[in-house]
Amino acid sequence: MSESERERAIIAAVPKGSFIGGAWHEATESFAVEDPSTGKILCQVADGTPADGAAALDAAVRAQPRWAAVPPRDRGEILRRAFELLMARQEDLAWLMTLEMGKPLAESRGEIAYAAEFFRWFSEEAVRIDGGYAVAPNGRGRFLVMRQPVGPALLITPWNFPMAMGTRKIGPAVAAGCTMVLKPAPQTPLSMLALAGILQEAGLPDGVLNVVPTTRAGEVVEPLLRGGRVRKLSFTGSTAVGRKLLAQCADYVVRASMELGGNAPFIVFDDADLDAAVEGAMLAKMRNIGEACTAANRFYVHERVAPAFAERLAARMGALKLGRGVEPGVEVGPLIDAGAREKVASLVADARKRGAQLLVGGTSLDGPGYFYRPTVLLDVSADARMRHTEIFGPVAPINTFETEDEVIAAANDTEYGLVAYVYTRDLGRSLRVSERLETGMVGLNQGIVSNPASPFGGVKESGLGREGGRVGIDEFLETKYVAIAPP
Structure with missing residues (x-):
């Protein structure tokens, strides 16, 4: 197979629609994905609409109760299988990333391995979600502390690390028991669309991960944040956009983690x-x-x-x-x-x-x-x-x-302070x-x-929260305290 034939085959193997409720959906409009090394068009991808975003969130909300009840070991095993699939397909995924983003193949191979490690790491963290039990200081009662998934999450990823920034967010969300709507960057949507297929193959239930590529980010994202059903936002991108998203989160007090600009x-x-x-x-x-x-x-x-x-x-x-x-x-x-x-x-x-x-x-x-x-x-x-x-x-x-x-x-x-x-x-x-x-x-x-085993994040206007490490899963968990009467 020639180089050009291989490129065409790799691009053709990736679905080009939105992934909603476990199914692929075409759109009435599309946008072009460009090879930055040639300026040529690689393919057309469905341009998601606000209606697509709403449908994706509907699917995530429906799936949330069932997914939260799945045993942690089972959630971890899905991530482990996805890790193995990523590594088995490392070469084709690296080619795909290089074609849509431009980085040399050696770096793309490295990113696939790095991205896969987030799935392996959080597959192990899924079974380590802990809580606590203690006697009240005065002895007149007991404290029970439990940790539960925060709920449906909106994930927004950048174009520069199109696979790793996805797995760094999806991994802890899956491990914690959260469903997701993910919006990839329009410059590099193919890696995330390929990953959606891999997670489905690994056994992720329908509706847990929904992917909506779009060039109309504001039109699609703002209604989701202002509707009260998204309970978590994880965003990687510029500080300017991060400020706008934080303002949109304020009305419904949506938990937010932000990995923003650096200097x-x-x-x-x-x-x-x-x-x-x-x-x-x-x-x-x-x-x-x-x-x-x-x-x-x-x-x-x-x-x-x-x-x-x-x-x-x-x-x-x-x-x-x-x-x-x-x-x-x-x-x-x-x-x-x-x-x-x-x-x-x-x-x-x-x-x-x-x-x-x-x-x-x-x-x-x-x-x-x-x-x-x-x-x-x-x-x-x-x-x-x-x-x-x-x-x-x-x-x-x-x-x-x-x-x-x-x-x-x-x-x-x-x-900045990254x-x-x-x-x-x-x-x-x-x-x-x-x-x-x-x-x-x-x-x-x-x-x-x-x-993946260390906490990634910044201070000042470089962001809020941390991704990766033992604290990475905390961003997707709520803490509940139960006061128990004396036995």
């Missing part, structure tokens, strides 16, 4: 292992083409080691191979669309106009697709827009610092800096923090 500092002290720091910088900056909320956005390097660090990073960035993610040896794919590339180009032009020194990159590629060369800038002024904006692209702006207090103040000088990266060999400094950074996560001498 991650990457701090290199003068005692750092520079080889390790450069390697970590490549991971923190270039994972997913820089289109990640965890991407290093501001590099602060001690003035004694900044020249060596900048030279090495520029050499590594400049040597990366760009191209279609399905091609052998490609390390950097395209940005998601023309608007994303224009934003990156505009941020780089603004920084250079304000005096930043260009070390490598700084230009778009000619030809089809939305490619931008990996870029390193030095001495980016404080008023440059990229210092205060989530770049979401392959650009590393470097500035120098002299003291610990100075760099902590600079790192915390943002409304993640920070710190490189130092000083144990005391490691602890001091980690404690002083105003972020929900810290990568200490490593450039990747994401792990």
Whole structure:
């Protein structure tokens, strides 16, 4: 089978409708899914309407009582089977992701494995939902504490990690006993539609998961949040959209967890292992083409080691191979669309106009697709827009610092607080800096923090709540207290 034949077969195997109540539904309208590496249309997907959203929620509400009563072990076994199916189909799912999102196949394979791990992790957490029993302090009664599913949940996922952001939400919801309506990003709906089929095959009952792809997010989502039947919202996306959704949740006091924007500092002290720091910088900056909320956005390097660090990073960035993610040896794919590339180009032009020194990159590629060369800038002024904006692209702006207090103040000088990266060999400094950074996560001498077994999330305007780890299931559980009369 040729490469083009394989691509067509993989796309053809994915249903293109909304998945509601265990059945696939076509729509009167559709939208195009584009290959960002060529600009060509891969397929058309049903464009869900407010009526489709309402039908999906109807199905979730009907299924909720039955699903909540399913034994935790049975819920866990469904997730375990889905984990095994994801891994068995890793290669085709990786191709699908690369075609709709653009990242190189190696990264897509890694994301499928990462996504599957959320199902394995929460399959084990399903049977560990606990409660409590205690004697009242005065001895005149007993306390019984139980934990129950919060109820139907609305899940909204982004385009940059189209499989993992779905499993990170679906896994704990299934384990906790919640039904769901999921709206995937219109740029990358195919991975979630494929996942819906896999979960059905794994034995997930009809109506527990409903998927509605749509380009009319506001029209579809707002009525669901304002109707009083959705009891939980889990959203990953921009801070601006998160604010609007929180306002919509307020009328019915819908529980919300939000994983929003980031502006991650990457701090290199003068005692750092520079080889390790450069390697970590490549991971923190270039994972997913820089289109990640965890991407290093501001590099602060001690003035004694900044020249060596900048030279090495520029050499590594400049040597990366760009191209279609399905091609052998490609390390950097395209940005998601023309608007994303224009934003990156505009941020780089603004920084250079304000005096930043260009070390490598700084230009778009000619030809089809939305490619931008990996870029390193030095001495980016404080008023440059990229210092205060989530770049979401392959650009590393470097500035120098002299003291610990100075760099902590600079790192915390943002409304965001998702993640920070710190490189130092000083144990005391490691602890001091980690404690002083105003972020929900810290990568200490490593450039990747994401792990299904750890709590993922931020502070300040980077979000509410945590996903993954032992606390990830808490977002989908309510605590009920029963006061018992003395025996």
